[in-house]
Every structure is written in C-alpha cells, then in structure tokens.
Amino acid sequence: MDKTITDFFISLVTIDSESKNEKATALKLEEDLKKLGAKVQYDNAHKKTDGNIGNLYAYFPGNIEKLPILLCAHLDTVTPGNNIKPQIMDDKIFSDGTTILGADDKSGVAAIIWAIKELKENNEDHAPIEALFTISEEIGLLGAKHLDYSLIKSKIGYAFDGHHVGQITIGAPSQNSMKYTIHGKESHAGVAPEQGIHAIKITSEAIAAMPMGRIDEETTCNVGVIKGGTATNIIPNLVVLKAEARSHNEDKLKQITEQMSDALLKTADKYKLDGFQAKVNIEIEKSYQAFKLKDDDDVIHLAKKASENCGFEFKTNIGGGGSDANIFNVHGLKMAVAGTGMEKVHTVDEYIAISDLENCVKWTKEVIREYSRT
Ligand SMILES: [Zn+2]
Numbered sequence: 001m002d003k004t005i006t007d008f009f010i011s012l013v014t015i016d017s018e019s020k021n022e023k024a025t026a027l028k029l030e031e032d033l034k035k036l037g038a039k040v041q042y043d044n045a046h047k048k049t050d051g052n053i054g055n056l057y058a059y060f061p062g063n064i065e066k067l068p069i070l071l072c073a074h075l076d077t078v079t080p081g082n083n084i085k086p087q088i089m090d091d092k093i094f095s096d097g098t099t100i101l102g103a104d105d106k107s108g109v110a111a112i113i114w115a116i117k118e119l120k121e122n123n124e125d126h127a128p129i130e131a132l133f134t135i136s137e138e139i140g141l142l143g144a145k146h147l148d149y150s151l152i153k154s155k156i157g158y159a160f161d162g163h164h165v166g167q168i169t170i171g172a173p174s175q176n177s178m179k180y181t182i183h184g185k186e187s188h189a190g191v192a193p194e195q196g197i198h199a200i201k202i203t204s205e206a207i208a209a210m211p212m213g214r215i216d217e218e219t220t221c222n223v224g225v226i227k228g229g230t231a232t233n234i235i236p237n238l239v240v241l242k243a244e245a246r247s248h249n250e251d252k253l254k255q256i257t258e259q260m261s262d263a264l265l266k267t268a269d270k271y272k273l274d275g276f277q278a279k280v281n282i283e284i285e286k287s288y289q290a291f292k293l294k295d296d297d298d299v300i301h302l303a304k305k306a307s308e309n310c311g312f313e314f315k316t317n318i319g320g321g322g323s324d325a326n327i328f329n330v331h332g333l334k335m336a337v338a339g340t341g342m343e344k345v346h347t348v349d350e351y352i353a354i355s356d357l358e359n360c361v362k363w364t365k366e367v368i369r370e371y372s373r374t
Helices: 005-013 023-035 044-049 105-122 199-209 250-269 299-308 325-332 354-373
Strands: 039-042 056-060 069-074 087-089 093-096 128-135 156-162 168-172 175-185 214-215 219-228 238-247 278-286 314-316 334-339 352-353
Touching: 005 023, 005 093, 005 105, 005 354, 023 039, 023 056, 023 105, 023 128, 044 314, 069 105, 069 325, 069 354, 087 105, 093 354, 105 156, 105 352, 105 354, 156 168, 156 299, 156 325, 156 354, 168 299, 168 325, 175 199, 175 250, 199 219, 199 238, 199 250, 214 250, 219 250, 238 250, 250 278, 299 334, 299 354, 325 334, 334 354, 352 354
Parallel strands: 069 128, 069 156, 156 334, 168 314
Antiparallel strands: 039 056, 056 128, 087 093, 093 352, 168 334, 175 238, 175 278, 214 219, 219 238
C-alpha cells in the first residue's frame, strides 16, 4: 500500500468512478482490504442499479468479542469526475479545475481503510469491523437501497460523508421527487394560435403559484428541471417538470408536495378547448426517509468521546440532504454521518486539507478504540 494517507487518497481519486462505474476502484480496494486481513465480498446491487460492480463489503474479525461496528463510505463520484488530476497547494489538495476532486467520498474511503491499517500495524486489539463501500450513492442512494442487508451484523455505524472532522450529522430530512408531465394542445403559432393550448404557459402560471425554496426551518422545495417546446412557431403541447420537496416532518412533506401538485392541476383545469382538456400526469417517488438519532444513542456518545480524545471540537447537526445513513437508519441501524474534511463538494473547486485527511484517520481510530473498549 501507499506510504501516506495523502498518497493513498490520491491513488483513489485518480481512478475514474462516476456513479455506475465503480468497478476499477472497488477492485483496487479489494486488494488493499485483503492485504489487511479482511474477508471481502460483493453483493448484487449493481444488477438492479445498472452499475458495473456491487457494493463492496469487507469484514475484519476482531480479537474482542463483540458485535462489529460499521464504517461506510461511497465509491462513486458526481460528474465531471473522470481523469482527475490532483494538485497539492500548501496543505490542500485540489483538482486541476476541470473536474471535481472526488474527496466526496474518497476521503471517507481512504480514512476508513487507513485507520484500520494503522491499528493493524500497531497490533491493537479491536472489536470486529465491517467496512462497506457503496455504489451509486450520488444518483439516489441506490447502492444502500439495494444492499444485501443479510451481510450486515453491526447495530451502529458511521457513513463518512460529511464536512468537519470530529463532527457528526444526526438527522436528515425525507425527500419526495416529483415528475410532472403537462399536456397541452399543439397548433401553429402564427396561423392558428387560437387552436392551441399552451403547455409552457400553464406550467409558468402554476410555478408562479407554487411554494418555492425554504418554507420553514425543516422544509424546502424546488423545481429544478423544466423541458418543453420544439420551435418558436409551434404552440407547445408538452412540458416535463422535475421537482423535489424535503422536510424533517412527514406531514409537512406531504402538504408541500400536494401544494406543488395542486398548483399544476388547478391551472391545467382552467385550460380547455373544443372538448380538449389540458392535463397533468403526476409521478411522486419517496427518495428517502428522514431519520433523527436520539441524544442518548451510543453512536453519538462514541463520536463525542472520539472527538474529545483527539482534541477536536465536537458538534452535532441536522443535515438538509440525504445520504446512505437515511437508508441504514430505516433498516434499523443507528448510523450518523461523520465529517471527513471535504469542502466545496460537487464543484470543480472541491478540495480537502491534508491535515483533515490525517485528522479523520485519527478520529476513526478513536471511534474503533472507544467502541472496542465499551
Ligand atoms: Zn458523498
């Protein structure tokens, strides 16, 4: 394996692994994990997600008798994530500005493996560890959704997919994803505009009447994609709208989703012509379920202890987005999101400080030590 965590991290980000293309990264990690003494296997999640390899699961037997602890990170990156050329400037690692860096989430992957490597080199006793590297997190938590849960024996764990090292996210909202198809009636814009029903006009009226953005401290919604029309001389008969709503409160989520749908339905209802009625087709999918850990959950205590041992400031926060932790919590695991130091993720300005990579390894070792001790 590499000499330093920085070298290891760089070796990982230089392997292309946009969502559905995690195979090369997984095969490299499989080798590393085996060298460290793990039993390694893949599940078949990729068969349902159209990827080229399944979730990578590694089991490290411990010499302390206890249930294992789960340490998880995702293998995939967002785009543009191919041909990443990491640059080191002072204490920070950036891309060359044409791609993301992939610290989201290769910093998590690197920290988990490096922490285990250092514990092994030190011959430290520890409880069993399950290290899990999921696929296609960035395109809807698909690896976690289709994981073979019979593999997982842990009751608590951390998804290494957050910002500040030593801090954890202990709750996240539910999200609905909506796809609206607005059907109008086509007609020549110059010759017979009276005979058309304008799908773009209906859509704009409806959007203007919709709630948008931050609704309250626990609820947001957004229209993010709008597609419609073919030419300036045609009254458009079709618009496709993609939207989302998030809330930590299920009732509010339901309410805001209904308000968005109603705005479209009511507007479309007003448009009819010679027996033709404008219509809206609505598809709503629950992307993920909210979770909220309790103050006395072990997974919070353990993180706090680890941060104190390292001398890092400990804070918990409630997140605004979904992660693999949403899915694991639904499956009965107590899972928090742990910070790795990644910054400006999902942009070409993404970076991570080398000191944060090192600190995340320290913190991870302390989590394993504390877990093994208690
Ligand atoms: Zn991530």
